[in-house]
Amino acid sequence: TMSSSENPSTSLFREYLRIRTVHPDPDYGNQFLVRVAKDIGLESRKVKLSSGRDILVMTWQGTDPKLKSVILNSHIDVVPVYEDLWTHPPFAAHKDEAGNIYARGTQDMKCVTIQYLEALRQLKSDGSHFPRTIHLTLVPDEETGGHTGMELFVDYPEFKDLNPGITLDEGLASPTEEFSVFYGEKCPWWITVHCRGD
Amino acid sequence: IDESYPWWKAFSKPCNELGLKLKPEIFPAGTDSRYIRQAGYPALGFSPMNHTPILLHDHNEYLNEDVFLRGIHIYNKIISSLASVPAFDEEL
Ligand SMILES: [Zn+2]
Numbered sequence: 320t321m322s323s324s325e326n327p328s329t330s331l332f333r334e335y336l337r338i339r340t341v342h343p344d345p346d347y348g349n350q351f352l353v354r355v356a357k358d359i360g361l362e363s364r365k366v367k368l369s370s371g372r373d374i375l376v377m378t379w380q381g382t383d384p385k386l387k388s389v390i391l392n393s394h395i396d397v398v399p400v401y402e403d404l405w406t407h408p409p410f411a412a413h414k415d416e417a418g419n420i421y422a423r424g425t426q427d428m429k430c431v432t433i434q435y436l437e438a439l440r441q442l443k444s445d446g447s448h449f450p451r452t453i454h455l456t457l458v459p460d461e462e463t464g465g466h467t468g469m470e471l472f473v474d475y476p477e478f479k480d481l482n483p484g485i486t487l488d489e490g491l492a493s494p495t496e497e498f499s500v501f502y503g504e505k506c507p508w509w510i511t512v513h514c515r516g517d
Numbered sequence: 518i519d520e521s522y523p524w525w526k527a528f529s530k531p532c533n534e535l536g537l538k539l540k541p542e543i544f545p546a547g548t549d550s551r552y553i554r555q556a557g558y559p560a561l562g563f564s565p566m567n568h569t570p571i572l573l574h575d576h577n578e579y580l581n582e583d584v585f586l587r588g589i590h591i592y593n594k595i596i597s598s599l600a601s602v603p604a605f606d607e608e609l
Binding site: 328332387389406422424425432458472484497502 | 521524525527528532537539540542543544545546547548549550551552553554556558560561563564566567568569570571572573574576579581582583584585586588590591592593595597599600602603604605608
């Protein structure tokens with residue numbers, strides 16, 4: 320049961336985990352994310368892709384908009400579940416007595432989306448200002464290869480218009496005290512080979 | 518000019534100040550970052566989850582609330598640092 324004293328950031332995280340953005344038919348209505356952006360005071364807009372999917376972009380304008388931006392990227396979709404293998408229902412966001420929250424997407428990667436948003440909420444309410452613009456990009460279909468999401472978006476003028484400097488994106492959990500940080504990724508050869516002509 | 522370096526400095530500095538031990542690695546699979554890097558922009562993959570078993574795509578995927586909340590604080594510092602990186606020469 321949800322305690323009335325639960326940290327509001329945790330409650331928001333659990334609310335997001337209950338939205339079934341699960342393949343093969345993710346709920347990409349995005350009303351939740353647009354509502355949170357509005358609540359924090361971020362402008363949000365949608366970029367429609369040729370795949371029919373939307374990219375949601377939220378922006379906190381910097382004081383020196385000429386400078387390259389910081390992009391906080393996250394995907395909205397999650398992979399399917401075999402529900403009978405779960406101890407707790409995978410879209411209930413059950414929190415046990417140890418504070419462990421169980422749900423599809425807790426690690427990959429709804430945690431990060433809410434952490435970005437809640438960090439920006441804190442910074443905004445502290446009255447912070449930064450020279451560089453911060454954009455959140457919330458993308459569909461990463462779990463199916465990104466071919467109908469980010470792979471298309473990077474070729475759109477709307478992406479270039481973000482004036483990207485550094486992008487943060489998902490990493491992985493680490494069982495030890497250390498935090499993993501990835502500066503590149505393994506790219507199977509069959510992704511990079513394009514056969515043209517005869 | 519390798520632009521990645523000032524961004525890396527700005528990323529790792531607040532992590533050091535928070536006492537986080539970072540382990541730089543190559544991601545074992547593909548994520549959306551590959552499209553961003555292929556388009557010529559640097560990207561870092563980071564989810565602030567330590568002391569957490571790797572359960573992505575697995576059943577009983579979970580995250581501890583305290584790890585989650587600490588992650589907000591970590592991003593607060595990292596985002597502040599990245600958004601404050603002084604202008605590079607070629608930006609002026
Ligand atoms: Zn992911």
